[in-house]
Amino acid sequence: MSPLSIIITHLYKSVPKEGASRIILQDISLSIYPSSITALIGRSGAGKSTLLRCLNGLDTIDSGQISITPKSETQQRLDIAMIFQAYTLLSRKTVLQNVCLPITLQGAALTEAHTQKAQQLLAEVGLSDKAGSYPSELSGGQRQRVAIARALMLDPGLLLCDELTSALDPKTTVEILALLKRVNKDHGVTIVLVTHDMDVVKEVADTVCVMDQGCIVEQGSVIDVLMKPKHPITRQLIDATTGGALPGFISDRIQTNKMPNADIVLKLIFTEESSTKPIIAAVATTFNVCFSIIAGSLDNLSDQQTNHMFGHLWVSCTPNDKLDAAIHYMTDHGVGVETLGYIIWE
Numbered sequence: 001m002s003p004l005s006i007i008i009t010h011l012y013k014s015v016p017k018e019g020a021s022r023i024i025l026q027d028i029s030l031s032i033y034p035s036s037i038t039a040l041i042g043r044s045g046a047g048k049s050t051l052l053r054c055l056n057g058l059d060t061i062d063s064g065q066i067s068i069t070p071k072s073e074t075q076q077r078l079d080i081a082m083i084f085q086a087y088t089l090l091s092r093k094t095v096l097q098n099v100c101l102p103i104t105l106q107g108a109a110l111t112e113a114h115t116q117k118a119q120q121l122l123a124e125v126g127l128s129d130k131a132g133s134y135p136s137e138l139s140g141g142q143r144q145r146v147a148i149a150r151a152l153m154l155d156p157g158l159l160l161c162d163e164l165t166s167a168l169d170p171k172t173t174v175e176i177l178a179l180l181k182r183v184n185k186d187h188g189v190t191i192v193l194v195t196h197d198m199d200v201v202k203e204v205a206d207t208v209c210v211m212d213q214g215c216i217v218e219q220g221s222v223i224d225v226l227m228k229p230k231h232p233i234t235r236q237l238i239d240a241t242t243g244g245a246l247p248g249f250i251s252d253r254i255q256t257n258k259m260p261n262a263d264i265v266l267k268l269i270f271t272e273e274s275s276t277k278p279i280i281a282a283v284a285t286t287f288n289v290c291f292s293i294i295a296g297s298l299d300n301l302s303d304q305q306t307n308h309m310f311g312h313l314w315v316s317c318t319p320n321d322k323l324d325a326a327i328h329y330m331t332d333h334g335v336g337v338e339t340l341g342y343i344i345w346e
């Protein structure tokens with residue numbers, strides 16, 4: 001099966017509620033490119049799982065369009081595989097039988113070729129030696145590996161993952177995400193994954209789509225959205241990750257109102273390109289704006305081609321009449337700047 005691409009335009013979905021209807025997805029427009037990894041991120045209840053279910057036809061939509069190409073001659077549902085957070089393996093079947101399940105569910109008889117394919121997929125996910133084991137004998141990470149192998153059994157063009165790693169510990173999460181990336185590369189399968197965790201997005205996705213209250217509030221390449229988050233929800237999700245936020249004892253002291261004698265607090269976001277230039281020194285000499293460094297963090301992000309380093313630096317300074325020009329200068333030189341508020345240092 002060739003990788004699928006999806007174009008969603010003005011999708012609306014509602015559910016009946018107390019005689020009326022409640023809108024769950026509102027004016028969703030989104031393009032998903034073949035062989036890409038797209039992450040849908042948002043807080044709980046944002047509508048992510050519902051959108052995923054609309055994509056594979058488990059949920060109906062009220063209006064709008066979902067156009068999936070290329071159209072298959074067979075039933076399109078078979079070209080789409082889905083993996084959930086809860087391992088949906090059958091406990092009475094062996095790992096190999098679980099991987100073969102999509103074939104048996106079609107009513108087809110298992111052939112030697114099927115078994116060989118299942119074994120090859122198990123090798124791909126690193127579980128050759130577990131073919132005869134039962135799900136209860138596997139760890140959470142291993143069960144998700146089986147679920148991934150099973151999802152690939154019918155050569156899907158699109159793989160939908162709903163909170164695939166949410167029940168896993170951080171180390172296993174990283175391993176499973178690496179596997180997902182390899183599957184994407186080796187099989188060319190288009191992947192849409194739902195998560196509430198920006199670290200997951202950073203780890204695997206090319207494109208991110210931020211959802212809140214049934215709407216898409218921001219979308220773009222992962223690096224652009226992380227570097228220049230526009231929506232408050234996006235910022236919250238970034239701040240919720242490791243290294244994304246200021247220590248609480250400082251953030252608690254930041255006020256939104258300007259106060260006399262207060263310093264302004266900025267968050268600067270650097271990429272590799274901007275981190276090699278003497279920007280802070282230039283701002284000090286040209287605009288007489290001298291930053292005190294409050295905190296900093298380094299982050300690592302990879303897209304299909306390269307690894308990107310980027311860093312956050314929280315700084316404060318006494319505002320002067322050249323501060324706006326200094327901020328302009330920094331953004332012109334590739335530094336993302338967010339004004340967080342004001343603080344009085346005692």
Ligand SMILES: Nc1ncnc2c1ncn2[C@@H]1O[C@H](COP(=O)(O)OP(=O)(O)O)[C@@H](O)[C@H]1O
Pocket residue numbers: 015024042043044045046047048049050051
């Ligand atoms: N079949 C349904 N009937 C009623 N409400 C639903 C149904 N499906 C989802 N919802 C509601 O829609 C909202 C979005 O749900 P969901 O897509 O599961 O969010 P997420 O996956 O982002 O946590 C939630 O408020 C949920 O309660």
Ligand SMILES: [Mg+2]
Pocket residue numbers: 048049050194
């Ligand atoms: Mg969900």
